[in-house]
Amino acid sequence: MHPAPSVIIFTTLSGLGFGLLAFLGLGMPSVTGWVAFVFYAIAYALAVGGLLASTFHLGHPERAWKAFSQWRTSWLSREGCAAVAALVIMAIYAAGAVFLETDWRFLGALGAVLSIGTVFTTAMIYTQLKTIPRWHSPLTPMVFLSFAIAGGALLAGRESLAPWLLALAGAIQLIYWAKTGKPLAQSGTDIGTATGLGDRGAVRAFEPPHTGSNYLLREFTYVLGRKHALKLRVIGFALAFALPIALMVIPFSGLMLKHLMAGLAVLLHIAGVACLRWLFFAEAEHVVGLYYGKR
Template identity: 70%
Template sequence: MHPAPSVIIFTTLSGLGFGLLTYLGLGLPDVTGLTALVFFVLAYGMAVGGLLASTFHLGHPERAMKAFSQWRSSWLSREGCCAVGALLIMGLFAFGAVFLGAQWRFLGLIGAALSLMTVFTTSMIYAQLKSIPRWNSAWTCAMFLSFSLAGGALMAGQVGVAKPLLLIAAIIQLLTWYVGDRAFGEAGSTVGSATGLGERGSVRAFEPPHTGSNYLLREFVHEVGRKHALKLRVIGFGLAFALPLLLLLAQPESTGLKHMMAAIAVLSHLAGVACSRWLFFAEAEHVVGLYYGKR
């Protein structure tokens, strides 16, 4: 798949933003006043910024509102409904925490649940696609949720929770790569199945379907060198999990140094997740590539 910057920004920022909203809704940290305002501005900035970035990938952004009406059958529509619900509920919760010094726990729990549901529905947009075997797995949902919970814990300053969640997210990432690398071959798609001529015998491409490019090739066929993919996996894994864990495990005596290391851990994780998301799209092989002889 073509790794469009807008979708990478969307999946990276919205996951972390809604992850932070989940912890704020649970009272982790239990903050009010100006401190709460800082946390909510950060969470809303990432969540809303990510959602807005996703609209740049739409062919007709002016029709985005129509997506909300298809919630019975569309995961994209369900994502939009959950996102709006989470932002509205958490907005009320934030108002109470910032201006009234009140923690309306019932609203917080509902907002936290809707925030996690938003991340889940986002993951299902990709996990449901049988035409992309690498994504068509429960591991896709596990990866999105684990990234959101681990990153949200980091940003919420919940070090005790962030350590095991980062480790779990790291293991899930490795398993996602392991399963994904074998998914296309195990799906059984071939040139014969792509062209519908498989029943007549062995099929091979004689010439490309056409001499120029088209929408399918631009959007669904992207080739990344195996050497580059391995290098990016190491960089993404190191930044997203290894370095943040090392920084969290270090226990400097200085409070200022401890806060600085925590900030570096958050920035490192953000950069690593962005790298992982780029690979998530770049390595995804659509079965239409078989028709064009791209596998």
């Protein structure tokens, strides 16, 4: 799949933003006043910024409001509804915390559930696609959810919890890679079933339908060199999980240094998740490539 920057930015930042909102909704940390304002500003910048980035890949962003209507069948529509619900509920909860110094517990818990639910709906947009065997697995929502929760813990400053959650997310990423080695080859779909000619002999794409490129080839047949894939996996894993964990468990002396290192851990984690998300798209193979002999 073509790794579109808008979608990578969206899933990376929104995942972190909703992860942070979930922790704030659960009162971890239980903040009020100016401190709360800063926390919520960061969470909303990430969540809303990501959502805005996602509209850049639309052909008609001005019609995006229509996407709230089809929640009965469409995960993309459900994502839109869940995101707006989470943002509205958490805004009310945040207003209470910032301006009234109150903690509306029920509202916060509801907002936390909706925030995590939004990340789940995002994951299901990809998970539902039978046409992309690598994504069509329960591991996909586990990756999205564990990343968002770990990133949220990191941003929320949960010093004792975050290293464990980062380790868990890293482990799930490793399992995702291990279990989805050659998903298209193992899916039972090949050029033989695509053309219906497979039981007559070995099928080979002889001539493409056209000499130039087209939308399908640009969108679905992105091919990533295997050598680069391995390097990027190592880089992404180190940045997203290994280095932030190290920065959090190494005892630094002094509050200032500790805060600096936590900030650095957040930045490294964001860069790492963006790298891993890029791989999530770039490594995914769409079955339509079979028709073009590209698989």
